[in-house]
Amino acid sequence: MKLSRRKFLKVTSGVVGGGVAAELGLLGVNTAAAAAKANKVPIKKGKQVPSICPYCAVGCGQIVTVSDAGEIVDIQGNPDSPINQGTLCPKGSATFQLVKNEERWTTVKYRAPGSDRWEEKPLDWAMHRIAELTRKTRDANFNEFQDLPDGKGGTVKKRVMNTYALASLGGATMDNEWNYLHQKLMHGLGVVYLENQARI
Amino acid sequence: MGSNMAECHPVAFRWPLKARTDHDAVLMHVDPRFTRTSAACDVHVPIRAGSDIVFLGAIINHVINSKRWNEDPFFREYVVNYTNAATLVNPEFKDTEELNGVFSGLAPNGKSYANASWSYQRNAAPAKGKGGLGPFSDLLLQQVPGRPKTDPSLQDPQCVFQIIKRHFARYTPDLVGRVCGCTPEQFLKVADTLLNNSGRDRTSNITYAVGWTQHTVGVQIIRAAAMLQALLGNIGRPGGGVLALRGHATIQGSTDIATLYHSLPAYLNMPDGRKNHETLKDFILTEAGPVATSYWGNYPKFAVSYFKAQYGAAATAENDYGYNYHPRITGDHSHMPMMLDMAAGKIKGFFVMGQNPAVGGQNARLQRKALAKLDWMVVRDYFETETAAFWRNSPEVLSGELKPADIKTEVFFLPAAAVAEMEGSFTNTQRLLQQHDKAADPPGDARSDSWFTYRLGKLLKEMYRDSPLELDWGIKNLAWDYDPEPKEVAPWRIKDEPSAYKLLKEINGYTVADQKPLATFANLKEDGSTICGAWIYTGVVPEEGKNNAARRKPDDWISPNWGFAWPANRHIMYNRASADSQGNPWSEAKKLIYWDPAADSGTKDPAGNPVKGKWVAPSGEGIDFQPTKAPGFIGKDAALGFDWLSGNDAFIMRPDGKAWLFVPAGLVDGPLPTHYEPYESPVKNLVYQQQVNPVAKVWQVNGNSYHAVADPKFPIVVSTYRLTEHHLSGTMSRWLPWLAELMPELFCEISPELAQEKGIKNAEYVTIHTARGEIQARALVTRRMKPFTIDGKKVHEIGIPWHWGWQGNAAGDVANDLVAMVGDPNVSIHEGKVFTCDIRAGRKGGRI
Numbered sequence A: 001m002k003l004s005r006r007k008f009l010k011v012t013s014g015v016v017g018g019g020v021a022a023e024l025g026l027l028g029v030n031t032a033a034a035a036a037k038a039n040k041v042p043i044k045k046g047k048q049v050p051s052i053c054p055y056c057a058v059g060c061g062q063i064v065t066v067s068d069a070g071e072i073v074d075i076q077g078n079p080d081s082p083i084n085q086g087t088l089c090p091k092g093s094a095t096f097q098l099v100k101n102e103e104r105w106t107t108v109k110y111r112a113p114g115s116d117r118w119e120e121k122p123l124d125w126a127m128h129r130i131a132e133l134t135r136k137t138r139d140a141n142f143n144e145f146q147d148l149p150d151g152k153g154g155t156v157k158k159r160v161m162n163t164y165a166l167a168s169l170g171g172a173t174m175d176n177e178w179n180y181l182h183q184k185l186m187h188g189l190g191v192v193y194l195e196n197q198a199r200i
Numbered sequence B: 001m002g003s004n005m006a007e008c009h010p011v012a013f014r015w016p017l018k019a020r021t022d023h024d025a026v027l028m029h030v031d032p033r034f035t036r037t038s039a040a041c042d043v044h045v046p047i048r049a050g051s052d053i054v055f056l057g058a059i060i061n062h063v064i065n066s067k068r069w070n071e072d073p074f075f076r077e078y079v080v081n082y083t084n085a086a087t088l089v090n091p092e093f094k095d096t097e098e099l100n101g102v103f104s105g106l107a108p109n110g111k112s113y114a115n116a117s118w119s120y121q122r123n124a125a126p127a128k129g130k131g132g133l134g135p136f137s138d139l140l141l142q143q144v145p146g147r148p149k150t151d152p153s154l155q156d157p158q159c160v161f162q163i164i165k166r167h168f169a170r171y172t173p174d175l176v177g178r179v180c181g182c183t184p185e186q187f188l189k190v191a192d193t194l195l196n197n198s199g200r201d202r203t204s205n206i207t208y209a210v211g212w213t214q215h216t217v218g219v220q221i222i223r224a225a226a227m228l229q230a231l232l233g234n235i236g237r238p239g240g241g242v243l244a245l246r247g248h249a250t251i252q253g254s255t256d257i258a259t260l261y262h263s264l265p266a267y268l269n270m271p272d273g274r275k276n277h278e279t280l281k282d283f284i285l286t287e288a289g290p291v292a293t294s295y296w297g298n299y300p301k302f303a304v305s306y307f308k309a310q311y312g313a314a315a316t317a318e319n320d321y322g323y324n325y326h327p328r329i330t331g332d333h334s335h336m337p338m339m340l341d342m343a344a345g346k347i348k349g350f351f352v353m354g355q356n357p358a359v360g361g362q363n364a365r366l367q368r369k370a371l372a373k374l375d376w377m378v379v380r381d382y383f384e385t386e387t388a389a390f391w392r393n394s395p396e397v398l399s400g401e402l403k404p405a406d407i408k409t410e411v412f413f414l415p416a417a418a419v420a421e422m423e424g425s426f427t428n429t430q431r432l433l434q435q436h437d438k439a440a441d442p443p444g445d446a447r448s449d450s451w452f453t454y455r456l457g458k459l460l461k462e463m464y465r466d467s468p469l470e471l472d473w474g475i476k477n478l479a480w481d482y483d484p485e486p487k488e489v490a491p492w493r494i495k496d497e498p499s500a501y502k503l504l505k506e507i508n509g510y511t512v513a514d515q516k517p518l519a520t521f522a523n524l525k526e527d528g529s530t531i532c533g534a535w536i537y538t539g540v541v542p543e544e545g546k547n548n549a550a551r552r553k554p555d556d557w558i559s560p561n562w563g564f565a566w567p568a569n570r571h572i573m574y575n576r577a578s579a580d581s582q583g584n585p586w587s588e589a590k591k592l593i594y595w596d597p598a599a600d601s602g603t604k605d606p607a608g609n610p611v612k613g614k615w616v617a618p619s620g621e622g623i624d625f626q627p628t629k630a631p632g633f634i635g636k637d638a639a640l641g642f643d644w645l646s647g648n649d650a651f652i653m654r655p656d657g658k659a660w661l662f663v664p665a666g667l668v669d670g671p672l673p674t675h676y677e678p679y680e681s682p683v684k685n686l687v688y689q690q691q692v693n694p695v696a697k698v699w700q701v702n703g704n705s706y707h708a709v710a711d712p713k714f715p716i717v718v719s720t721y722r723l724t725e726h727h728l729s730g731t732m733s734r735w736l737p738w739l740a741e742l743m744p745e746l747f748c749e750i751s752p753e754l755a756q757e758k759g760i761k762n763a764e765y766v767t768i769h770t771a772r773g774e775i776q777a778r779a780l781v782t783r784r785m786k787p788f789t790i791d792g793k794k795v796h797e798i799g800i801p802w803h804w805g806w807q808g809n810a811a812g813d814v815a816n817d818l819v820a821m822v823g824d825p826n827v828s829i830h831e832g833k834v835f836t837c838d839i840r841a842g843r844k845g846g847r848i
């Protein structure tokens, strides 16, 4: 019943390689040799840190390699992971370019109301300004009570302790710990427009 | 079905391929398009987008009338013991068959259902239980209803099985041919293969993705699959189940620890001003009352421990654990109504973190215009996303419709840390929590998402520190102490990242008295002595300093020592059903957990003698059942949770312990799946007079117009979808040179027949338009797309990936500009997988 590693690669290499390799695999082109070779590519030298692919929900294991200078120099599939056994799809394989990317913004940018340009700002200034705006918006628009339908055609005054003036929309590639922290703060503030990519 | 697994979850697709090689699995793909998945499967059956319930309903009809299903005792034993097939339903219930496509209980205005007539018939309520369980549990105990009435012979005309039999009788292979557009033979091949590969020795799995969810009947499509799997005995067993392929690294985690308006962490409902939720007692009785005979009988412990986590020492029994200060929802505050309220100017401040609604949002044009109505917006991401740049160069600005000078939105862009630059955990699509370690500091002012929220919380708490106002109690008393230990940040430049360990420990739960982590959720209390952020994750930090999400010992089957599968490291939920009603494995091939009558249970009887018998799992799999409850155990009538459930009640989260073929409560659009046409469809509903889901969420507002049924202006069906080389709105892929080069430009898949009708040539530009928007794309004329013949009428379908926007290295039009905001009534997801449009040769504005 057990499949040899070699046979498994032959069966699955099309998918492992993704993209064009997948189509070649399906056309009957034997990509096993290439895939087996790809698996032997040595991981770059340095400290190996276990990580998880940031893209889809399959949860492939990754190994992040860090140089002696503390720089991330490579990201590859984790061969120990029972999910991906060292393989990654095109997105997972490209993770390194998500980290090391010239177009990545690493400073705070600010656009004043009505302005036609970004300005660079210190992080601390931005955090204070955002906190102040959050407080002002909340305090000006907080509802302790609200008239709500009583189910009999009338209304009844109900405690709501919320604000409809603040909204939050989060992605679904952000840590469980962030989700926990963020729902806690939003509920602490009374935010009810709290949504996430997980909806759609 | 509803998934292109080879393309969208490629590495996971290795495993079905391996199952084919190792176990002769047959892979079947039922999907409107011929995709990379179809190419790798043994069978591909094209069906018209939005006709899934007809296809699945017809399989149900075929299965329950088949010789094999009626003659093999396996199916009856599974169905009678583990599903609600035998349960008797209220005689007032009227099915779609009697009411022309709707169920009993539809309000006179046709917009909502009252579900009283969908309820079970029950025995008289039991004598009141003794109590002594706890202040809230004792009240719950007073509400326990009588047990549901059943007919294990499945003959009673009001039993669920007979209702289902009647309901699906009209779902025939011939109807499949007419509505879905495949041949009856293609259908029968799928139905028989499923049937023949389900049973004692073999199991079958159904896998889906957003191809099933993004519909106005999304929840009911998935329900149909779950019913079919329950009827085939494929739930709770290895190789069985209905597997959702979710799209993002921790989309499961964001659902579990919900940053969603309707839910508190771990599937507790959000307090709601419209319900009887005045006090914590009201909240618990309203929410837990109907489900207290399931494991949800522990709701009081989960809820009190959540409020303790929220407000810490300030939460006391006297102040209802701070419940009074917690916000209440008052309506649908989900993504679509949120953006509509923003467009109407009601929302002033907006946090957008790791999302890109300017591209990814339904009716994205409307969402971009909504951003211009804000006072301020914070965007946290890696690159200058379309959402961050909407005021500068969106299509609306370039066309002159909006002018930057008129857009008063104050915009902050805060750079985000990458996953490799922070420590934390993700929950993948199998409910598996996996830890990622921090490999390096993020560059410059980039910070983790948790850093942002933690820092913002600290600044706000400082502002409200001395407030005497009731309305500020919640923020003032929010427990907010996750400063890292010095050793956690010693190697790093950034010293004020919150401690991921402290956060995970609070999610896991601990005792108030000595701060010791809880090893299991069975240790939670309703008296305020435990704190727990999300009870389903309890066990991930079972003892101080130990993080089970960081376990990295694989094996060649379940790998119980790799990460942590919630709940309690159970990888296959409801796995009591992997053994028969006597507790024996159904077969050697499908052995998972079973009852060992000789094993020492570890407990003693009142006389002090050891009690024999317990459930065992040689694979190391967690047992999703009470470990020492014998198969023949009869639950107590006046009891909560496990005490009520019997030895065959495998589905411990259901208040009757059974898999629900018929849903007596919990869905807003009916107890059974029923075919309705998509909200926009080129054809009339051939199954019922009722055209669309009567209670679908509809927003008739400016900029969100809908197309009429069979509208001659919009005759073509369109689906949006994803590609291997890009991720969602493209934020994590269009800026990456490798991925941008692999898939540089937006295209539209068109059949040769449609191309000929419209004079479209391969690789040239086409313009696609709906009442919401207009986009251009390159034509990809391919035989992978085929027109369908629906009741004698030719119906064309096209497909468009939705990864592109105007920013990044691979730019293109926004496919979501075409999509309408219309939603599933249960979960408010939009109908992105099927709507109507028209297409013409040439670019927008008439250029070639």
Ligand code: SF4
Binding pocket: A053, A054, A055, A056, A057, A058, A059, A060, A084, A087, A088, A089, A090, A091, A092, A093, B008, B009, B010, B011, B012
């Ligand atoms: S490597 Fe590909 S399949 Fe694996 S988690 Fe990443 S995106 Fe998903």
